[in-house]
Amino acid sequence: xxxxxxxxxxxxxxxxxxxxxxxxxxxxxxxxxxxxxxxxxxxxxxxxxxxxxxxxxxxxxxxxxxxxxxxxxxxxxxxxxxxxxxxxxxxxxxxxxxxxxxxxxxxxxxxxxxxxxxxxxxxxxxxxxxxxxxxxxxxxxxxxxxxxxxxxxxxxxxxxxxxxxxxxxxxxxxxxxxxxxxxxxxxxxxxxxxxxxxxxxxxxxxxxxxxxxxxxxxxxxxxxxxxxxxxxxxxxxxxxxxxxxxxxxxxxxxxxxxxxxxxxxxxxxxxxxxxxxxxxxxxxxxxxxxxxxxxxxxxxxxxxxxxxxxxxxxxxxxxxxxxxxxxxxxxxxxxxxxxxxxxxxxxxxxxxxxxxxxxxxxxxxxxxxxxxxxxxxxxxxxxxx
Ligand code: MG
Numbered sequence: 001x002x003x004x005x006x007x008x009x010x011x012x013x014x015x016x017x018x019x020x021x022x023x024x025x026x027x028x029x030x031x032x033x034x035x036x037x038x039x040x041x042x043x044x045x046x047x048x049x050x051x052x053x054x055x056x057x058x059x060x061x062x063x064x065x066x067x068x069x070x071x072x073x074x075x076x077x078x079x080x081x082x083x084x085x086x087x088x089x090x091x092x093x094x095x096x097x098x099x100x101x102x103x104x105x106x107x108x109x110x111x112x113x114x115x116x117x118x119x120x121x122x123x124x125x126x127x128x129x130x131x132x133x134x135x136x137x138x139x140x141x142x143x144x145x146x147x148x149x150x151x152x153x154x155x156x157x158x159x160x161x162x163x164x165x166x167x168x169x170x171x172x173x174x175x176x177x178x179x180x181x182x183x184x185x186x187x188x189x190x191x192x193x194x195x196x197x198x199x200x201x202x203x204x205x206x207x208x209x210x211x212x213x214x215x216x217x218x219x220x221x222x223x224x225x226x227x228x229x230x231x232x233x234x235x236x237x238x239x240x241x242x243x244x245x246x247x248x249x250x251x252x253x254x255x256x257x258x259x260x261x262x263x264x265x266x267x268x269x270x271x272x273x274x275x276x277x278x279x280x281x282x283x284x285x286x287x288x289x290x291x292x293x294x295x296x297x298x299x300x301x302x303x304x305x306x307x308x309x310x311x312x313x314x315x316x317x318x319x320x321x322x323x324x325x326x327x328x329x330x331x332x333x334x335x336x337x338x339x340x341x342x343x344x345x346x347x348x349x350x351x352x353x354x355x356x357x358x359x360x361x362x363x364x365x366x367x368x369x370x371x372x373x374x375x376x377x378x379x380x381x382x383x384x385x
Pocket of ligand 1: 193195219220245295
């Protein structure tokens with residue numbers, strides 16, 4: 001079997017879908033993180049020359065060869081690694097179909113056949129504790145056992161160069177998170193994302209006042225690039241700290257893990273290197289007993305692909321899901337095998353806050369090309385060769 005073509009599609013919400021075609025009639029589906037230019041890099045012949053004519057089942061070797069081919073283009077991070085990640089997913093889909101096995105089995109078998117997802121929520125236009133709590137109850141009622149909300153800069157802060165928080169702003173965040181925690185079932189887990197916005201001195205003031213609320217985690221409390229500063233924040237609060245969505249490959253996670261600068265790691269497998277590299281990152285974290293909670297803003301393609309890894313690692317905690325209120329989200333895929341579909345009766349990948357993995361070969365999904373076509377921004381060989 002040989003790879004004959006790599007195609008990409010940029011669709012609404014800047015999602016990047018990848019399709020790898022072979023001379024055996026098998027095509028693989030993947031998804032890359034939505035960075036600028038990623039759909040163009042994925043089909044750039046400086047990258048695809050590492051793939052065309054090669055056996056797609058040599059996934060790990062091709063992953064290294066793609067990095068080697070892009071060594072002059074920042075091969076281990078950024079948009080290049082996002083493109084490589086999406087292609088790597090598609091190679092696993094091909095490998096699974098070729099041997100009639102699901103990806104989770106090729107990754108060593110599963111620890112679980114359902115993968116728990118949490119709903120990342122947005123409070124809406126009204127920035128009050130009551131509006132946050134109302135949204136939380138609405139999403140919780142759909143069957144999610146874990147929710148996440150953001151504490152992003154308030155409107156009055158957005159034109160301010162300094163991210164320093166006033167006492168009133170700290171009071172506001174504490175009121176929001178308290179209203180969320182008290183507004184939902186005590187058994188429903190609650191995570192809070194600070195989106196890298198605050199200096200340690202300020203986010204620690206918020207964190208210390210939230211320590212009694214039994215949060216699942218506080219995510220990205222400070223900017224991501226200084227691991228020593230992250231470790232200090234982690235050391236100084238009892239809130240579990242989750243970070244990692246800005247890091248690429250296991251090398252990007254090494255210092256974070258080895259210095260134990262986080263309690264939970266959240267690689268985004270659509271940018272950090274794909275599925276096998278995601279498993280390697282999980283195993284790196286497991287050396288220090290760190291749970292894995294992958295970041296995910298993908299369509300059902302990338303979400304399902306990540307779920308295969310989540311099933312295959314012992315330290316999985318929960319997988320992110322962003323698009324609870326997007327009616328177009330489910331339609332990007334159909335079941336490849338209706339007899340072993342990971343999709344529910346309504347065609348949605350998420351059922352009661354879970355992804356259910358099956359025995360369907362590969363990813364278990366195919367793209368719905370008509371749905372893609374209707375939401376297409378640019379086709380670079382995904383729909384048309
Ligand atoms: Mg985040």
